[in-house]
Amino acid sequence: MSDTTDTQGSWLSDDDIATMRGKMPVVYINAIPVLTDDLGIVTHIGLLLRLGADGDVNREIVSGRILYGERVRDALLRHLEKDLGPLALPQIPASPQPFTVVEYFPNPDITGFYDPRQHAVSLAYIVPVDGDCEPSQDALDLVWLRPDEVTSPTVAAELSPGHEKLVRRALAHVGRLP
Amino acid sequence: MSDTTDTQGSWLSDDDIATMRGKMPVVYINAIPVLTDDLGIVTHIGLLLRLGADGDVNREIVSGRILYGERVRDALLRHLEKDLGPLALPQIPASPQPFTVVEYFPNPDITGFYDPRQHAVSLAYIVPVDGDCEPSQDALDLVWLRPDEVTSPTVAAELSPGHEKLVRRALAHVGRLP
Amino acid sequence: MSDTTDTQGSWLSDDDIATMRGKMPVVYINAIPVLTDDLGIVTHIGLLLRLGADGDVNREIVSGRILYGERVRDALLRHLEKDLGPLALPQIPASPQPFTVVEYFPNPDITGFYDPRQHAVSLAYIVPVDGDCEPSQDALDLVWLRPDEVTSPTVAAELSPGHEKLVRRALAHVGRLP
Amino acid sequence: MSDTTDTQGSWLSDDDIATMRGKMPVVYINAIPVLTDDLGIVTHIGLLLRLGADGDVNREIVSGRILYGERVRDALLRHLEKDLGPLALPQIPASPQPFTVVEYFPNPDITGFYDPRQHAVSLAYIVPVDGDCEPSQDALDLVWLRPDEVTSPTVAAELSPGHEKLVRRALAHVGRLP
Secondary structure (H helix, E strand, C coil), rough: CCCCCHHHCCCCCHHHHHHHHHHCEEEEEEEEEECCCCCCCEECCCEEEEEEECCCCCECCCCEEEECCHHHHHCCCHHHHHHHHHCCCECCCCCCCCEEEEEEEECCCCCCCEEECEEEEEEEEEEEEEECCCCCCEEEEEEECCEEEEEHHHHHHHCCCHHHHHHHHHHHCCCCCC | CCCHHHHHHHCCHHHHHHHHHCCCCCEEEEEEEECCCCCCCCCEEEEEEECCCCEEEEEEEEEEEEECCCCHHHHHHHHHHHHHCCCCCCCCCCCCCCCCEEEEECCCCCCCECCCCCCEEEEEEEEEECCCCCCCCEEEEEEEEEEHCCCCHHHHHHHHHHHHHHHHHHHHCCCCCC | CCCHHHHHHHCHHHHHHHHHHHHCCCEEEEEEEEEEEECCCEEEEEEEEEECCCCCCCECEEECCCCCCCCCCHHHHHHHHHHHHCCEEECCCCCCCCCCEEEEEECCCCCCCCCCCCCCCEEEEEEEEEECCCCCEEEEEEEEEHHHCCCHHHHHEEEECCCCCCCHHHHHHHCCCC | CCCCCCCHHCCCCHHHHHHCCCCCCCCEEEEEEEEEEECCCCCEEEEEEEEECCCCCCEEEEEEEECCCCCCHHHHHHHHHHHCCCCCCCCCCCCCCCCCCEECCCCCCCCCCCCCCCCCEEEEEEEHHHCCCCCCCCCCEEEECHHHHHHHHHHHHHHHHHHHHHHHHHHHCCCCCH
């Protein structure tokens, strides 16, 4: 999970974050950007291309921390606008119910979702976007792939492991898992 | 539940429908049209004003039969366009999962949802609309009410009883039940 | 989908059913029987071994028609007891919301879920069972398989195609899709 | 929200908790204990009677913090056993998807859910219990009330305000909101 830019908008210093990450779970959102047709059928999933800390290039979905004082919806909109640009017009869900909850641990064996830095509890939402998307900030690119493309071995291998599983859960939820 | 116009698009005569309604459950959709703000918060619910068979004026949400050969999404779009006009631009949900299922019976004691004509199983969805709505066909009017207005005793009394309960379930699902 | 025994409990002759199946959608339930541990984690999926109309042996989950006058819950309990025996003690879900809806068509291209006999709309539920299961009636056997076993190519090939996809959707919903 | 006993099992001093509560959202679970009949219909909701910090007696549902290193399921089981006793046999949900998410803020105007101490994000689950419940620790009593009782003005007034709204959302989700 990447939240390079989170500290800009938060009331926490980097030291504070480092301290807390070792002491309590951190709340995240995950958003899977999708394109839909007139009948609501998901035709494409949006994946960000990002340079990892290790110099590798990874495909990712939108993810980031919920800040103190911020609602889940505020966090969804902020991270989607940060990653897809200000004209993406994301349709933030009417219901607060996430389609799944993902738990990342420093120990990879607990849930299979691994984050060496922290214990994170992430609420995951599927978000149709209507507008013009452009990768912003630290993302190198944004590609829209069909369900069969996003689950192909090639693309799956480029997704960060947790995101690969999460994307398949999302496709299952919208009835589009190949 | 009203589906006066269904027979136009179906392969069933009125006689056929009458016969089957006494022999097997009929599949319906219910759609609750909503307006949302940029954060996805439901601000208004759309209610149709319709002349009932008994001459009474009732407030209703969108409902109708799923036809043979029609997907749930096709039925949602057809009934929403029929009731809200062709420019309503409804955002049909990406997921086939309804937020609830309502079961209407000729016996009012089984579930509390009553339909003297038939046993109906209805899949209910919340549908944000973006465009210009105009009541069409047999609807007299369409009004947009806030959650506190739609659950007020006055409006609740004007809603057909099943729809009143269904609207409150929808408001609970989107976190807006007063 | 198999509902060989449905007519015993219904008010329809075989002729009636045949007629109606060509004229309106038929409502079904699908139930995925699961074993869970004390923390609710799904450890095993229950699959029935059944002799198909073509003489083939297929693995299947529980499925069957909702009868006239029957609630979704009644249909779930009836079909689960019919297939798993009277001592299975299924935990019928508290919420009427299915985890997904599957639409079967005589035309295999519409949704990818195919039923040559009819257009069926099926509400799918995950049902933990607590008690002693024994395959009854027309089922040859009942096996409990781990998530990695049930999604293995060997088992997937033995599942009827629609059920294979549905089982993966169920595993995704409970966070156990490998 | 009450989590008087949380610190016993955590790696945080009271000072640490106080510091963090002012700096980042804290993750909670809410569990609504229910009794169901053989068909899964919710017949009763379990409410704890608890002495509030102000000396008032309040009715509450189960709630508490998710600790560092703990899964959502572990937290659900721990808090349910803490409040209902070790023989309650709660049926922890198979799916990680909560039926709703509630956000508590020190500012009562943001979501209507108020917690003067902290910004809490709470995942809410409905949990059928099978066994013998006995209020433990700081709970004075545990009562089981029917849906019409729990939503009566008398009981609603005794529930802490956030819990009253959450219980009605839960009843709506299981199709039992009067």
